[in-house]
Amino acid sequence: MSVMEVFPVRGLPEVKPGDDIGRLILAALRRGRLRLKDGDVVVVKQKVVSKAEGRLVRLADVVPGPRAERLAKSQMKDPRLVALILREAVRVVRAAHGVIITETRHGFVCANSGIDQSNVGKGVAALLPLDPDRSARGVRAALERSTGARLAVVVTDTFGRPWRVGQTDVAIGCSGIEPLIRYAGKTDRFGYKLRVTQPAVVDEIAGAAELVLGKLSGIPVAVVRGASYSRGESGAKQLVMPRERDLFR
DSSP states (O other): OOOOEEEEOOOOOOOOTTOOHHHHHHHHHHHTTOOOOTTOEEEEEHHHHHHHTTOEEEGGGOOOOHHHHHHHHHHTOOHHHHHHHHHTEEEEEEEETTEEEEEETTSOEEEGGGOBOTTSOTTEEEOOOSOHHHHHHHHHHHHHHHHOOOOEEEEEEEEEETTEEEEEEEEEEEESSOSBOOOTTOBOTTSOBOSSOOOBHHHHHHHHHHHHHTTTSOOOEEEEESOOOOOOOOOGGGGSOOGGGOTTO
16 A cells, blocks of 8 residues: 655646646746656646636626526526526436536536536636546646656546535546546455446545645645556546436436
C-alpha cells in the first residue's frame, strides 16, 4: 500500500472566459515551488473549467417559457434558473421537495443539470462544460508540454447520491487515467472470486482532493501524489451507468 499526498495549488487568480487554465496552474505551481512529477494527478474543479470555457449565463438574459414557469412554481425556484436547467437537460428524472433531478446531455443524473450559482458572482449561473473529458485532455496536454512529466487530470464536481445523505466530489472528466480499476475475475485473500468489483478510482481521487480544497477556500486545483492507477483515455464517460442497468431512472 502506497502513501498518498494531496497538495492544494494556491494563488490562482479569478478565472475569466478565455483563460488558459494550464498556464494559470503552471504559474501558481511556480509561485508555490511545487514541481509536478510523473504519476501526479492534477485535480481541477469544474467551476474554473466552466468559467474559462465561457459556460456562464446571466439570469437577467434568460426568458423562461411556460414549462419553466410551471416547474419553478411547483418547486419554488427562480423560473430563469429552471429554464436553464431544462435547456441543459435531455429529460427531467424527478422533481420533488424543491429538487429537480435531470439527465444531462453527458448522461449525468444530477440535481439542476449540474448548474451552480456559487462562486460565480451575483445573478450568474455556471453550466457544466460541454465535454469535460476534452477539457481534461486540454489541461493535461498543456501541463505535460511544459513540465515533461507524465500526468493525469481529473475534472470534478459535487454530486448528491440517491442512496446517501450529503454530497461528495466526483469526476466528470478525466485524461491520462483509467476511471475504473477492474477486479472482476481476481480472488481475495480467502479465495473468493470477485465478479463485479470495480472501484471508481477517479471518484476516489476527487473525494480525496475535496478534503483538502473544501468549498469555501477559493482554491480550485490540487495535486494528488502517490495514487495507484492505470494510464488510459477512456474518459469519465465510462462512469455513466447505462439506462438499462440504472435502478434510479
